[in-house]
Amino acid sequence: MIRYAITLTELKKRIEKARPGWLALAAKRTQHFTDVGDFDEPAAQSIWGDIKEVFMQLQHSKCAYCESRRESEDYGTIEHDVEHFRPKSSVQKWKPPAGFARPDLPFGTPEDSSLGYYLLPYQPLNYATSCKVCNTICKGDRFPTAAPRDLKLADPAKGAKEKPYLLYPIGSTDTNPEELITFNGVSPVAKKASGFDRDRALVVIEFFKLGDPKRKSLFRRRAEVIATLFLLLEAAKNAANPVDKQLYVKLLDGLTQDAAEHANCARSFVRLYQQRPADAREFFVLTQEYLGTMSP
Ligand SMILES: [Zn+2]
Numbered sequence: 685m686i687r688y689a690i691t692l693t694e695l696k697k698r699i700e701k702a703r704p705g706w707l708a709l710a711a712k713r714t715q716h717f718t719d720v721g722d723f724d725e726p727a728a729q730s731i732w733g734d735i736k737e738v739f740m741q742l743q744h745s746k747c748a749y750c751e752s753r754r755e756s757e758d759y760g761t762i763e764h765d766v767e768h769f770r771p772k773s774s775v776q777k778w779k780p781p782a783g784f785a786r787p788d789l790p791f792g793t794p795e796d797s798s799l800g801y802y803l804l805p806y807q808p809l810n811y812a813t814s815c816k817v818c819n820t821i822c823k824g825d826r827f828p829t830a831a832p833r834d835l836k837l838a839d840p841a842k843g844a845k846e847k848p849y850l851l852y853p854i855g856s857t858d859t860n861p862e863e864l865i866t867f868n869g870v871s872p873v874a875k876k877a878s879g880f881d882r883d884r885a886l887v888v889i890e891f892f893k894l895g896d897p898k899r900k901s902l903f904r905r906r907a908e909v910i911a912t913l914f915l916l917l918e919a920a921k922n923a924a925n926p927v928d929k930q931l932y933v934k935l936l937d938g939l940t941q942d943a944a945e946h947a948n949c950a951r952s953f954v955r956l957y958q959q960r961p962a963d964a965r966e967f968f969v970l971t972q973e974y975l976g977t978m979s980p
Contacts, residue, residue, distance in 0.1 A: 685749060685861035685888065686948050688742050688854050695808050695855065698738050706735055710806035718838075723773050723802040732766045732811065739813040739854075740764055744943035748812035748853050749822075749892045750902055753945040764813040769852050770801035770837065771825040778828040778891065785886050792831040792847065800825070803838040810840050812854055817899070822892045830880065847880065849887035861888075867952035869967035870906040870974070871895050904978055906949045907971040913939055913950060914968040917957050 699706055709731060717723050737757045745756045745764070754763035775797040780789055804810040814823075827833075830847035837843055841857045851865075852858040864885040866875045872894045874885035889895045897903055916936050923929035940950045957964035 685751065685851060685853055685865055685894075686942060687856075687860045687862065688748075688942065690742060690855050692809060692855065695738075695742075698742070699735050699808060702738050703734050706731065710808075714803060714806050714838075717802050717805065721802070723800055723805050725805070730805075732768075732806065735808075735811075736761055736764060736766050736813060739766065739811055742854070743813055746943075746945060747815035747818055749814055749818040749888075750894060750899070751946045751948065752815055752902060752905065754815060763815070765816055765819040767812050767814040767819045767823065768801075768805065769810050769812060769827075769850070770804050770840070770843070770848075771827050772802065772805040773800040774798050774825050775800055775827055775833065775835070776825045778826040780887075780890065784890055786883055789828075789849075789883060789887070790830055792829050793833040797833070797835065799835050801827075801835055801837055803836065804840065807838075807840060809852075809855055809857055812852070818892050826891075828887060828891070830883070849884050850891065851884060851888055859884075862948055862951070865889065865948065867906075867949040869910060869953070869970060870903050870949065872949075900978070902946075904975065906946050907974050909939060909944075909946050909950050910953050910967060910971045911975065913953050914957070914964060914971075917954070917964075 696707060713725065713731075717725075740757050740761070744753070745760060746753050747764075748767065754760050777791070777794055777796050780787060801810070828849045830849065831845060834843070834846055837846070840852070843857070851861045853861055859881070864875055864881050865872050865888065867873065872889045874882045874889070876882040876885065893899055894902070913936065916932050916939070920929055920932035920936065923932060936954070938944065940947060940954055944950055953964065953967070956967070
């Protein structure tokens with residue numbers, strides 16, 4: 685995961701430009717949910733799909749959670765879900781699976797709720813686009829928190845008091861995911877040694893199965909990114925002339941910028957190469973072995 689930096693003002697500007705009048709309609713609907721104390725809208729009337737492309741562009745057509753890249757907006761809207769970070773219509777409990785590093789994790793509200801975060805269905809800072817594996821298979825209506833849920837939350841910027849375990853990657857209402865999650869080669873790991881920030885990283889990694897080798901597509905792409913990075917880093921180091929070096933550096937920039945697939949993994953690997961080149965070489969060898977075991 686990485687952060688996609690944007691202010692609420694800028695986000696609203698992009699939404700208004702893409703769908704004039706959407707924000708006014710969204711505000712009207714939120715007022716209705718406030719009045720009735722529930723999210724009671726029939727699925728056919730929902731309008732969040734209308735602004736999907738705004739988030740696809742902001743996230744460079746990448747899933748907010750696993751950073752896999754899907755097709756872009758001209759053909760790819762079907763591949764992306766508009767995901768409500770805090771579930772809108774109900775909240776299901778999340779049970780850590782057997783073998784999870786923190787089986788004793790505290791939950792502020794461990795029960796299911798038939799009421800969701802009913803004031804947030806049309807709050808732009810409750811949206812992100814994600815792949816169907818992360819949204820439908822992994823997340824669903826689950827939203828684990830260490831403190832009691834606040835289903836009356838109207839402003840996501842004030843959501844920290846719930847102590848959510850999941851990380852919200854759009855804007856700056858939450859911690860930058862890269863401060864909490866880094867990569868050892870192709871595997872995501874918690875950056876902090878202890879505390880709630882470590883728990884959050886562990887939950888995110890487990891919750892979205894980001895470290896599960898059974899997500900073969902993720903692991904294969906990360907391995908390919910690492911292999912390419914290593915070869916380019918070596919080529920840049922050994923370049924015979926400045927023109928060649930400049931080309932390699934430009935290609936490296938392209939593979940590590942926010943728009944790049946698996947940018948957190950890529951940036952973690954470049955840091956490793958700079959700090960412990962022998963370890964980076966070892967990971968490169970491992971990626972070759974791993975890719976060699978996969979069918980074409
Ligand atoms: Zn995903």
